[in-house]
Amino acid sequence: MAILRLSHVEIKVPDLELAVAYYTEVLGMIETAREPERVYLKCWDEHQHHSVVLTYSSSYGLAHMGWKVENREDLDHYTARLEDAGVAVKRLDGADVGVGGGSVARFETPSGHQMELIHGMEQVGNLLPLTNPPPKPLGLVGIAPPRIDHVFLTVEDVNRMTSFLQEVLDFHLTEQVMGDDGFQIATWLEVSHSSHDIALVTGPDGGLHHFAFWVDDWNDIRTASDVLAYHGVRIEINPTRHGATRGHCVYFFDPAGNRNEIFTGGYWADPDEPPITWTESEMGRALFYYDGVVNQRFLTVHS
Amino acid sequence: MGILRLSHVDITVTDLDLAAAYYTEVMGMLEVERDETSVYLKCWDEVDHHSLRISYAPRVGFGLMSFKVLREDDLSDLENAVGRYGLPVERVSKGASIGQGESIRFETPSGQIMELVHDVDKIGRATGSLNPAPFVEGLRGIAPPRMDHILVTAEEVGEATKFYTDVLGFRVTEQLLDGDGHQAATWMERSHSPHDLAIVGGPNGGLHHFAFWLDDWDHVRRSADILAYNGIQVDVGPTRHGITRGNTIYFFDPLGTRNEVFTGGYRPDPDFPTITWTEDNIGRAVFYYEGELNDRFMKVHT
Numbered sequence: 001m002a003i004l005r006l007s008h009v010e011i012k013v014p015d016l017e018l019a020v021a022y023y024t025e026v027l028g029m030i031e032t033a034r035e036p037e038r039v040y041l042k043c044w045d046e047h048q049h050h051s052v053v054l055t056y057s058s059s060y061g062l063a064h065m066g067w068k069v070e071n072r073e074d075l076d077h078y079t080a081r082l083e084d085a086g087v088a089v090k091r092l093d094g095a096d097v098g099v100g101g102g103s104v105a106r107f108e109t110p111s112g113h114q115m116e117l118i119h120g121m122e123q124v125g126n127l128l129p130l131t132n133p134p135p136k137p138l139g140l141v142g143i144a145p146p147r148i149d150h151v152f153l154t155v156e157d158v159n160r161m162t163s164f165l166q167e168v169l170d171f172h173l174t175e176q177v178m179g180d181d182g183f184q185i186a187t188w189l190e191v192s193h194s195s196h197d198i199a200l201v202t203g204p205d206g207g208l209h210h211f212a213f214w215v216d217d218w219n220d221i222r223t224a225s226d227v228l229a230y231h232g233v234r235i236e237i238n239p240t241r242h243g244a245t246r247g248h249c250v251y252f253f254d255p256a257g258n259r260n261e262i263f264t265g266g267y268w269a270d271p272d273e274p275p276i277t278w279t280e281s282e283m284g285r286a287l288f289y290y291d292g293v294v295n296q297r298f299l300t301v302h303s
Numbered sequence: 304m305g306i307l308r309l310s311h312v313d314i315t316v317t318d319l320d321l322a323a324a325y326y327t328e329v330m331g332m333l334e335v336e337r338d339e340t341s342v343y344l345k346c347w348d349e350v351d352h353h354s355l356r357i358s359y360a361p362r363v364g365f366g367l368m369s370f371k372v373l374r375e376d377d378l379s380d381l382e383n384a385v386g387r388y389g390l391p392v393e394r395v396s397k398g399a400s401i402g403q404g405e406s407i408r409f410e411t412p413s414g415q416i417m418e419l420v421h422d423v424d425k426i427g428r429a430t431g432s433l434n435p436a437p438f439v440e441g442l443r444g445i446a447p448p449r450m451d452h453i454l455v456t457a458e459e460v461g462e463a464t465k466f467y468t469d470v471l472g473f474r475v476t477e478q479l480l481d482g483d484g485h486q487a488a489t490w491m492e493r494s495h496s497p498h499d500l501a502i503v504g505g506p507n508g509g510l511h512h513f514a515f516w517l518d519d520w521d522h523v524r525r526s527a528d529i530l531a532y533n534g535i536q537v538d539v540g541p542t543r544h545g546i547t548r549g550n551t552i553y554f555f556d557p558l559g560t561r562n563e564v565f566t567g568g569y570r571p572d573p574d575f576p577t578i579t580w581t582e583d584n585i586g587r588a589v590f591y592y593e594g595e596l597n598d599r600f601m602k603v604h605t
Contacts, residue, residue: 275432
């Protein structure tokens, strides 16, 4: 009975065909459905219909993010909690939800992000049989991560949005960067035994800092970087390590300017574990452990 | 709600000092506490008091498997569920077990002693929680970050599995079916992992192995180096499982309990469709590269 994990992100792109080419050929996702202004994609090991939706738009950025809940009753439970917290919730079912279906509860977060909780999205299966499957399919193209991992947002008031996620939606705070003034500069929260499913950093409300795909290990980060360089994709941050979450990562931009990350590592957190705290003076290492300096471009560029 | 993950494993050993030396110097666990008969150990990245308890006994064996539940209420809910199933449940009061609070214990239909616990003393990760480095310097041996899963033996795998799924809420991610369509082995999870608990055919009450998590395949290689350097008997590996897709090495502690180091796998949701392996594919199911089983792996357990 809870929010299970990040289900999907809907990303705005001004050139749909270019974005689809990038997400299928460089990222190596699989196209599962197409509408005139929307293309639905999944990673090879994901069972559900889509984890990324590309939407034609005059701009770029995050249209909405979806979070999978375990049971249908969770939608009622969180709708009540959201309404008690003064958040208006819109409930949709089946065809009204769009391609992939399911039942959703949609709302706007205090930070101006469009968020939905979803149950029962169509399952299309991963690329392996359910009887005697090999450990992975051959012939995948591009980076081909097995799954989406987390989303990182910019918000004006990190404290407020962090409390909202904790108190209304039962997210668990794993790490925080505390400013010398006592306010949270950045926070990492999880619902799935992971180091983070969502993270927040100080910036404009409604902004997307990046969304990330999971790969198995550090060697796959190297292979991903090879694929990016080969295709001429601009790598923003070379393969490195985070202090916060301990993950290994590489950052780059899709052709529309939305930041992507390939991520691995981290740890297993129980829901009752107290958070790790980073002080402002150590923020450089919190973000990039090897460099140890605060990278202003990384903190200010978002979509 | 319900069971969160494997909390700790209790085993008995005939030489406590030898076993403690192996688990600290070769496996690289940290000794947390010791009394006259037992040593309590944790991995460096574990928050809780211990994930392994080794106790002296005249014979090598399996004490119990302890699983952590998410909420205090889960203990009484699961106590009732196990009671309704018809098994006697013992309440172990706070203070009776080192490093943890109240727990419940019962013998499962497959003869293992199972414990459920909520309140475990928190020692903290070895990295600390203020501006922590991402690793700890100077660890010895394999130094896995944490315990991962346990595999036990049962005469009636199907019946044993049904208890874990119907009464305790485990979910079957994979199953190996024999030629008659009966479950010969099952893998079950509670924690977004391919397995927290698995059952394979064998005597009731047996322990096949318990496993530690590693970061990646490169860590598997370094573990093989450390095992060979220390003259530890390797059972199988490094290799890969078809089932769970994990990368693995099996080996024995100096008293004969099988250990595994494991990484990889996938991240199932609770509605994950069960993967089925048929008997004619049993070799690849268990050891994907070899495509066949070895007798020792199938027969030796504690």
